[in-house]
Amino acid sequence: MKRMLVTLLLVALTLPVLAQEDAPALVDTQVQSVALFKNGFGFFTRVGELPDTRGEVQIGPLPPAVHGTLWLGWDQGVQFGNLRSRKVPGTATRGVYSIEDLIRANTGERARIRLSGEGRNEVTGTIVSFSKPEAMPPRPMDTSIMPPSGPGVLLLRTDNGVMAVEMHRVETVVFLNRQRTEVPTGAMHAAIVGDLREPAGGAGVSVSYLTRGITWAPSYRVDISSDDSALLTTKAVIINEVEDLENTRVELVTGFPHLEFMNVISPLAQREDLASFLNSLYSGQQEYMRREAPAMAQVAMNVPMEMYGMGPMPDYGAPAVGVEAEDLFFYPLENVTLAFGETGYYPLFSQRVPHEDVYTWEIPDYVDEYDQYRGPDAQQRQIVWHSLRLTNETGMPWTTAPAETMQDGRILGQSTLNYTARGAETLLKITQALGIAAEELELEINREPGAQNVRGNRYDRVTVQGTLTMRSHLDREVTVEVKKTLTGEVQETSPQAEVEKLAAGLQQANPRSRLTWELPLPPGETVEMTYVYSVLVRG
DSSP states (O other), rough: OOOHHHHHHHHHHTTGOOOOOOOOEEEEEEEEEEEETTTTTEEEEEEEEEOOEEEEEEEEEEEBTTTTTOEEEEETTOEEEEEEEEEEEESSEOOHHHHHHHHHHTTTTTEEEEEEEOOOOEEEEEEEEEEEEOOOOOTTTTOOHHHHHHHOOEEEETTEEEEEEEEEGEEEEEEOOOOOOOEEEEOEEEEEEESSOOOOTTTTTEEEEEEEEEEEEEEEEEOOSSSSSSSEEEEEEEEOOOOOEEEEEEEEEOOOOOOTTTTSSSSGGOOOOOHHHHHHHTTTTTTTOSSOOOOOOOOOOOOOOOOOOOOOOOOOOOOOOOOOTTEEEEEEEEEEETTTTTTTEEEEEEEEEOOOEEEEEEEEBBEEEEEEEEOOTTTSOHHHHHEEEEEEOSSSSSSSSEEEEETTEEEEEEEEEEBTTTTTTEEEEEOOOEEEEEEEEEEEEEEEEEEEEEEEEEEEEEEEEEEEEEHHHHHHHOEEEEEEEEESSEEEEEEEOEEEEETTTTTSOOOEEEEEEEEOOOOOEEEEEEEEEEEEOOO
């Protein structure tokens, strides 16, 4: 055993590990701004200063960027060469779980180590490094490279030289100066490395990239306690799973961005080999985002009207001045501090907007895609919704988000407030209107068998008359908005309805239309709407 220890000591003295090349100079960059989309992506901008030296510098580690979005910029006069990406250890840490972890965390510290086995079993020195073999894929066409194996080797600098010890022989470790209890997670990240050809002390450098792992989720509260206007209050929740933010400018993006390669990771991130990258690139060439993601499940609530304790209602002040860029709107938040893994709550604004109570009834189409008529179910109750018509006078678009409606401290319901441009109107459902009864009836009043041949199929032309009835049991006059979608040619409506030709079904035998009526409904009264249309149905 003594002979083995001496041999290890002599071998260690000749190890080239200590003759490592000089490490690159680290460029400290800080996150200056982040633009957050609602689909889990954020556009980061980092800034920093270059060192007053020439030679190799390292910018990073950086999160994995979306392909085509990682860009470097530097002040005029800076001369960079040989820019490339390199894998480096990440900055994230965790607690120690083993002696191996302790040794990794305390590289550079003096320690007294007890070893198993006979003979000399205690050594004192400074921990130089601990390395554990990792499987390495062979290079193409080279099958001679065997993956390394073994328990891992600890290098310890003693008074007599550098000693190499197999890790499985370490029984106890006593640190003589200080002890760190956090160890890097071992996750590797990409950094950008380049050669400064001339000293660039004080010159600025910037990095921008789009990456996954951070998002914002808006929500609204609409208080209709006042008859004159509704108080619209908005907040944002930010979920951060990328990195720490400290005094960072954050912009919340409203709109429908087109991010065609958002599922393709940049090759600079070194997460995939060539074949995997090319495969991702090919499959990523399509439109992944045609709409903003729906904002959470809709919930319609019938809540007992019992008075809650009336605490202070949210009032977040006037909205900040945002920035409009083409079809996107950027709402600013200044000095955001949010650590990795945290979720932040950010009040945005409160502002009064015009509102109107509207009772809405939507009746679906009864002709399917095969030109077969499927009449209404006589047993199904027709639902009329008590809704709010809100006018956006806030000077910024409203993004799609859940919205709860309140009155005098009571919650009336929750639904989705859809994207609404500045100056536009939108309808927000509150609850089912049990005080209004609705009935519909469709009758066939004429049929022409085999009236038309469409693509080799014989169709009957059927004339249908529909009647829609709404009866009020309320004690006040309300406005009702009725929408009926139908397949066929509209012939007449009474009272006169607004008729919209829809693009749906362009390849079918029949056109599609939507009829809209908006009428007053006095208390205790009944309103009736009729329509007649002809439709081609398969005989």
